[in-house]
Amino acid sequence: MQASLAPTWQMIMLRGVLGVVLGILAIVWPISTALTFITLFGIWALVDGISSLVQAFVRPNPGLIRVALGVMGLVGLVAGFFAIFHPISTAVTLTWFLGIWLIARGIMELLLAFSGSSLSPRWLLLLSAVVDFLLGLLFALNPGRGALGIATFLGIVALVWGVAYLAAGFALRKETTTLDAPAPAA
Secondary structure (H helix, E strand, O other): OHHHHOOOHHHHHHHHHHHHHHHHHHHHOHHHHHHHHHHHHHHHHHHHHHHHHHHHHHOOOOHHHHHHHHHHHHHHHHHHHHHHHOHHHHHHHHHHHHHHHHHHHHHHHHHHHHHOOOOOOHHHHHHHHHHHHHHHHHHHHOHHHHHHHHHHHHHHHHHHHHHHHHHHHHHHHHHHHHHHOOOOOO
């Protein structure tokens, strides 16, 4: 039973090939990758918005919950349509918000590092604060390039994962063929 549930080396290698291909595509065409991610986000936001609206009006909910679900639904619909029909503006806006969040996070980590009440080592909080703050500045000051950088980074991650899956697939194939080989005759 356990052997039938284990992934085959072919499936692991297929995942590896897909990871490598998607990684290369994201690295070579980061603009298309960013626009695809934003469009997928838009579709998700539309589905989430419709779901929230259905929950607001189909299920018997108290007034405040119904209003909250209705507002969330409308915001999801607006965000979804905006992302689908204006993906470049959406990518720039989301990257800009990410930059602001990272700057705020860097400042908070810096304050935590010197507050003396943190459980993390001070040097680790300082390092994290500097990285978050610098990334935040890069994203907030140039959100277009930041969105492309994120797409390229995701491509690199997919490429690395793909190579790791390919290596695991080859290792599993070798192990499988060794176990399936007939025992030598005595």
